[in-house]
Amino acid sequence: MEREQVYNFAPGPSTMPDSALKTAAAELLNFRGSGMSIMEISHRSALFQDVFDSACAKLRSLMNVPETHEILLLQGGATTQFAAIPMNLIEGGTADYAITGSFSGKAYEEAKKYGTAHIAANTKSGGHDRIPSQEELSFSPDAKYFYYCANNTIYGTEWQYVPETAAPLVCDMSSDILSREVDVSKYGLIYAGAQKNMAPAGLTVVIVDKSLAGRELPCTPKILSYKTMIETGSMLNTPPCWCIYMLDLTLDWVIAQGGVKAMEERRQERAGLLYDFLDNSRLFKPHALPGSRSYMNVTFRSGSDELDAAFIKGAAERGLVNLKGHKIAGGMRASIYNAMPVEGVKALVAYMKEFEVSHV
Amino acid sequence: MEREQVYNFAPGPSTMPDSALKTAAAELLNFRGSGMSIMEISHRSALFQDVFDSACAKLRSLMNVPETHEILLLQGGATTQFAAIPMNLIEGGTADYAITGSFSGKAYEEAKKYGTAHIAANTKSGGHDRIPSQEELSFSPDAKYFYYCANNTIYGTEWQYVPETAAPLVCDMSSDILSREVDVSKYGLIYAGAQKNMAPAGLTVVIVDKSLAGRELPCTPKILSYKTMIETGSMLNTPPCWCIYMLDLTLDWVIAQGGVKAMEERRQERAGLLYDFLDNSRLFKPHALPGSRSYMNVTFRSGSDELDAAFIKGAAERGLVNLKGHKIAGGMRASIYNAMPVEGVKALVAYMKEFEVSHV
Numbered sequence: 001m002e003r004e005q006v007y008n009f010a011p012g013p014s015t016m017p018d019s020a021l022k023t024a025a026a027e028l029l030n031f032r033g034s035g036m037s038i039m040e041i042s043h044r045s046a047l048f049q050d051v052f053d054s055a056c057a058k059l060r061s062l063m064n065v066p067e068t069h070e071i072l073l074l075q076g077g078a079t080t081q082f083a084a085i086p087m088n089l090i091e092g093g094t095a096d097y098a099i100t101g102s103f104s105g106k107a108y109e110e111a112k113k114y115g116t117a118h119i120a121a122n123t124k125s126g127g128h129d130r131i132p133s134q135e136e137l138s139f140s141p142d143a144k145y146f147y148y149c150a151n152n153t154i155y156g157t158e159w160q161y162v163p164e165t166a167a168p169l170v171c172d173m174s175s176d177i178l179s180r181e182v183d184v185s186k187y188g189l190i191y192a193g194a195q196k197n198m199a200p201a202g203l204t205v206v207i208v209d210k211s212l213a214g215r216e217l218p219c220t221p222k223i224l225s226y227k228t229m230i231e232t233g234s235m236l237n238t239p240p241c242w243c244i245y246m247l248d249l250t251l252d253w254v255i256a257q258g259g260v261k262a263m264e265e266r267r268q269e270r271a272g273l274l275y276d277f278l279d280n281s282r283l284f285k286p287h288a289l290p291g292s293r294s295y296m297n298v299t300f301r302s303g304s305d306e307l308d309a310a311f312i313k314g315a316a317e318r319g320l321v322n323l324k325g326h327k328i329a330g331g332m333r334a335s336i337y338n339a340m341p342v343e344g345v346k347a348l349v350a351y352m353k354e355f356e357v358s359h360v
Numbered sequence: 361m362e363r364e365q366v367y368n369f370a371p372g373p374s375t376m377p378d379s380a381l382k383t384a385a386a387e388l389l390n391f392r393g394s395g396m397s398i399m400e401i402s403h404r405s406a407l408f409q410d411v412f413d414s415a416c417a418k419l420r421s422l423m424n425v426p427e428t429h430e431i432l433l434l435q436g437g438a439t440t441q442f443a444a445i446p447m448n449l450i451e452g453g454t455a456d457y458a459i460t461g462s463f464s465g466k467a468y469e470e471a472k473k474y475g476t477a478h479i480a481a482n483t484k485s486g487g488h489d490r491i492p493s494q495e496e497l498s499f500s501p502d503a504k505y506f507y508y509c510a511n512n513t514i515y516g517t518e519w520q521y522v523p524e525t526a527a528p529l530v531c532d533m534s535s536d537i538l539s540r541e542v543d544v545s546k547y548g549l550i551y552a553g554a555q556k557n558m559a560p561a562g563l564t565v566v567i568v569d570k571s572l573a574g575r576e577l578p579c580t581p582k583i584l585s586y587k588t589m590i591e592t593g594s595m596l597n598t599p600p601c602w603c604i605y606m607l608d609l610t611l612d613w614v615i616a617q618g619g620v621k622a623m624e625e626r627r628q629e630r631a632g633l634l635y636d637f638l639d640n641s642r643l644f645k646p647h648a649l650p651g652s653r654s655y656m657n658v659t660f661r662s663g664s665d666e667l668d669a670a671f672i673k674g675a676a677e678r679g680l681v682n683l684k685g686h687k688i689a690g691g692m693r694a695s696i697y698n699a700m701p702v703e704g705v706k707a708l709v710a711y712m713k714e715f716e717v718s719h720v
Contacts, residue, residue, distance in 0.1 A: 008395075008396050008400055014402075015396075035681075036366060036681075043373060075440075075562060077597040080435075080597075083584075110581065201600055202563075221473075224581070237437040238373065238553065238561040240560075242562060243600075
């Protein structure tokens with residue numbers, strides 16, 4: 001069974017590498033000669049532990065994760081981390097939150113349940129079209145951590161610098177993890193829902209400085225304790241085995257492509273093609289300001305809801321699917337994660353040109 | 361690619377229906393002609409919502425879930441529910457817990473964080489070899505709910521009756537859901553990790569009386585609020601799409617086999633073969649007492665650790681795999697969930713006979 005040629009610009013779940021999908025299909029009924037599917041194998045078996053360890057080792061190597069940090073493979077998505085982070089780290093004190101989009105705002109709201117959440121910056125008044133500068137960040141004394149979302153999937157902005165803070169950095173990298181080189185040692189905690197650059201939905205990667213674990217509030221569910229998950233090797237209970245398996249296959253693909261450095265070069269090429277076109281377009285306007293633009297989610301609009309709808313419909317007819325913007329942002333959004341081939345972006349730009357010529 | 365003949369007695373993740381696995385493999389690269397894998401499709405798309413709705417409708421029909429109850433498809437496993445249940449239902453008051461094994465004990469420990477957990481019964485002194493009778497259950501006045509685990513995977517015991525209680529019944533059916541007919545209207549909440557009878561690990565089904573929602577403690581993470589999950593159709597955030605898809609395929613198989621009634625007949629046949637043999641064996645002894653025996657997990661031992669090890673090794677050589685008991689119970693355990701064919705149990709009994717003849 002071959003795939004039809006569709007370029008899928010969905011924001012997550014999203015395009016995955018063909019090689020990972022093909023391997024998964026080929027061995028779905030019989031994993032490594034066991035006579036069983038990977039889905040049927042005990043998470044306590046050597047066969048599965050090998051997959052788990054392999055995924056962690058590849059992630060550690062690809063991201064150069066220092067030994068001071070543990071890699072946890074969990075369930076629950078970013079929304080679970082919105083609560084788990086303050087439950088584990090705020091200690092009833094204060095944490096600083098930079099609100100640059102929808103998800104950092106949700107994280108801030110959740111943190112207020114467990115301590116004092118201080119707004120370090122908020123770009124809402126400008127429609128979240130930019131990232132605040134270092135100078136704009138307001139810090140509270142004795143903050144337990146500084147929280148930010150590296151890439152704002154809905155608005156299409158991305159931090160181009162690492163904030164300098166006295167408190168440990170906590171970062172939601174759900175939509176740009178593995179797409180650029182990151183100095184993990186600068187972070188107290190990095191986490192990411194897997195469904196954009198890593199694996200199918202249902203897996204959350206947490207990379208946490210082990211020295212920050214063990215400070216959870218008494219009300220913290222055991223399953224949300226980083227300390228417990230470190231002690232149990234992410235297996236206090238049954239982990240999302242299939243997603244971890246798919247992560248391992250996806251990391252094989254990242255390695256084969258040349259690692260994170262190659263992913264970063266490709267994302268620059270993909271996003272560059274789109275922003276170059278948008279900056280010269282007589283019809284389409286990008287949402288994010290230069291210097292704050294996301295390499296993962298390119299948001300733009302024509303200025304007319306009718307033209308936007310016509311564009312999205314015409315794109316889908318050409319196999320360029322899921323370009324509709326998020327309902328709270330409107331317009332169009334091209335999500336161009338690691339597994340999106342440059343050819344997909346070229347096809348999109350070609351269609352944008354064609355559409356512009358016939359609608360200006 | 362065909363499967364080799366292996367009978368997999370793993371306690372979960374565990375054997376899945378061949379038909380579900382074959383369909384998944386066949387359409388993994390191209391779901392319903394979309395040109396995309398089900399893993400790449402947005403959870404907000406009509407294509408995925410259709411899968412989600414289909415799984416819920418089949419579950420509702422198969423289990424005869426009344427309209428008073430909502431079906432939630434969540435992440436986090438039973439261990440997450442150990443906390444979510446008291447956070448949502450205990451209201452700072454008291455709840456009764458029947459401790460009949462490892463997991464109900466863990467649920468009890470977690471509940472103590474959020475209110476007063478009263479031990480309604482505890483079978484630990486007998487090595488959890490039986491289920492308490494109705495008369496043995498101790499109720500606290502004004503309990504917010506009565507909690508029990510329908511089937512104890514580790515010890516191989518199962519409740520053969522529904523406790524009569526003044527408080528709403530809350531039941532962990534992780535290892536026997538869909539294997540027997542249940543009057544859902546008797547329950548305030550039923551939940552089950554999917555990885556035994558329903559889907560791969562990473563999905564938790566919660567069936568909750570809607571009138572019990574909305575009572576969560578202030579410290580409850582939003583993701584653990586039943587009210588929020590009811591309001592968002594289980595999609596406050598991205599659900600575990602692949603597992604939900606596999607649930608839908610597995611439910612197709614249950615329906616094709618004749619539904620829950622057929623599952624119940626088969627489980628009686630499977631467990632009957634094993635217990636009949638065990639009750640007449642000169643070598644093997646079952647752990648659970650008659651009247652408390654599990655139809656899903658049959659636990660037994662030879663009386664000698666060496667013979668147990670030899671038995672497990674010899675079984676594996678015959679393609680009867682994962683028969684080793686849980687480390688805290690020892691001995692052997694045959695987990696015989698819905699997808700285990702009767703032929704697998706017959707092959708196991710034949711080997712037990714052969715082993716007995718040569719070792720007594």
